[in-house]
Amino acid sequence: MTEPVHIVGAGLAGSEAAWQVARAGVPVVLHEMRPHVATFAHRTGDCAEMVCSNSFRSDDDVMNAVGQLHWEMRAAGGLIMATADRHKLPAGGALAVDRDAFSAAVTEALEAHPLVTFDRAEVRDLPASGNWIVATGPLTSDALAQSIRARTGADALAFFDAIAPIVHADSIDMSVAWRQSRYDKGETEEERTAYINCPMTREDYEGFIDALLAADKAEFHEGETAGYFDGCLPIEVMAERGRETLRHGPMKPVGLTNAHDPAQKPYAVVQLRRDNALGTLYNIVGFQTKMKYGAQTEVFRRIPGLRDAAFARLGGIHRNSFLNSPTLLDDRMRLRGAPHLRFAGQVTGVEGYVESAAMGLLAGRMAAAQALGRDLAPPDGTTAMGALIHHITGGAEAKTFQPMNVNFGLFPPVEAKGGRRGRAARYPAYTERAKQDFTAWLAAQG
Missing domain, CATH: 3.50.50.60 (FAD/NAD(P)-binding domain)
Known part of the structure; x- marks a missing residue:
């Protein structure tokens, strides 16, 4: 055998x-x-x-x-x-x-x-x-x-991966948010509306960045050096690289039109993607984070449409060896x-x-x-x-x-x-x- x-x-x-x-x-x-x-x-x-x-x-x-x-x-x-x-x-x-x-x-x-x-x-x-x-x-x-x-x-060698939070769909305020895939991409209506979008004005965005930079972050164990893979950076690390970094990354507003106010172009947009077949859970795209749990709820509820968000899972950080x-x-x-x-x-x-x-x-x-x-x-x-x-x-x-x-x-x-x-x-x-x-x-x- x-x-x-x-x-x-x-x-x-x-x-x-x-x-x-x-x-x-x-x-x-x-x-x-x-x-x-x-x-x-x-x-x-x-x-x-x-x-x-x-x-x-x-x-x-x-x-x-x-x-x-x-x-x-x-x-x-x-x-x-x-x-x-x-x-x-x-x-x-x-x-x-x-x-x-x-x-x-x-x-x-x-x-x-x-x-x-x-x-x-x-x-x-x-x-x-x-x-x-x-x-x-x-x-x-x-x-x-x-x-x-x-x-x-x-x-x-080692670097650190960060995990994005997941939100209960019924806690998202759809009077503020709207459904649309970027550039309306997709062959079916379901695909073209696969993402939930939360718009931000410039004032919203600047306040969010301030809160993000000031939030309590997870500490590393003694002797560990934090290195991140660029494709999975925590959002607060991206923000530290420049106030406009997120607006040109996971929060970019291009290819999206606010269904509630088509004439008003958002300054930034937070996207959520469906996480289960039932459509009851959505993850916040690109929002990997090392913020402490209390800080996460406070900061993420600053996002228009997520003021009353209920989190099925908060973000976190873990060691990744290779x-x-x-x-x-x-x-x-x-x-x-x-x-x-x-x-x-x-x-x-x-x-x-x-x-x-x-x-x-x-x-x-x-x-x-x-x-x-x-x-x-x-x-x-x-x-x-x-x-x-x-x-x-x-x-x-x-x-x-x-x-x-x-x-x-x-x-x-x-x-x-x-x-x-x-x-x-x-x-x-x-x-x-x-x-x-x-x-x-x-x-x-x-």
Whole structure:
């Protein structure tokens, strides 16, 4: 009988890896310490629990690199994307899901698979042999993190992720707020009205910034240095970079018209995105925060339309550890000097739900190939998955390595048809080439 692949962590990356291994006909043991050992941010013991946002970002596979990554995961039979498609919510051009239904469905699929076995004990030490994937994500337990540091001979780097608050929909004042996706994006009326918008005058905005900057913030533990990934900055950190930063970021008013007063252009807009299928919960888009709970309610209720907001969850902050992958991992995602250990997900230095799951997909396929006596090379760097894995396992500068979302800057340059210039011509050329090369990579596996 084929020896099983062991996967530590049933988050997005670990769940996808387990699915890919099992689909290849190889038994898998999925080690997940939750709910017996809790983390700061998780609420359940379900697989693929989405902690921060409920969005997989843009689903445009022609003009957007993350949309191309969606396409590749679907083409590869990915569990995460298939489940997201079944539980998606209206979100304009983005792919957002009912997070509870999504994670429950991923759990059900894995528990029902005859080749998947769950082990709910905490893995505290890296094993000395076998075929293992470590996909413990941003909240690797202290014991396992110490074991990783001991094995790699280097300290794991760390930054901090902040979580956005969630509001009960019936507490939003719709006489002030209105429903509209930015630029009315979406194919259906439901998609074009997927967001709730709260307008601010200049006076509202200036008062909000003052309150935000003055609010009590969470303290860090002694000895910790706070570094943030730029794609997930707390709003107060953005505000500290300049009073207009938020107005040009998550609070930008462009592409929106106030349904209550179309002639009056808002100075800033706070957007909320549906967080569950029932439409009873909305998260405040881009409002990750490290403010203390009391300060959050006071500051966020300054937002017009949220004066009487009831919060289902307030924001928070948590540590996120990742490896210096360019120095530690080879292009099969194996730890140099310990090839029985692969790493996948955010711990490798990719950022984002989709990117994490994609690295789980690759690690799972590679581990399954190894179990079957074969070697699987990564897809070419012209694909979204290939661009990511090439970046984290050698393309990035090790001295300045930081978590990275997928983006066209990681792809080799491409000439647009007819020699045309500009993103409108170049981006489709990237995705067309990526689809061709990823399809060829899949076909070569038989």
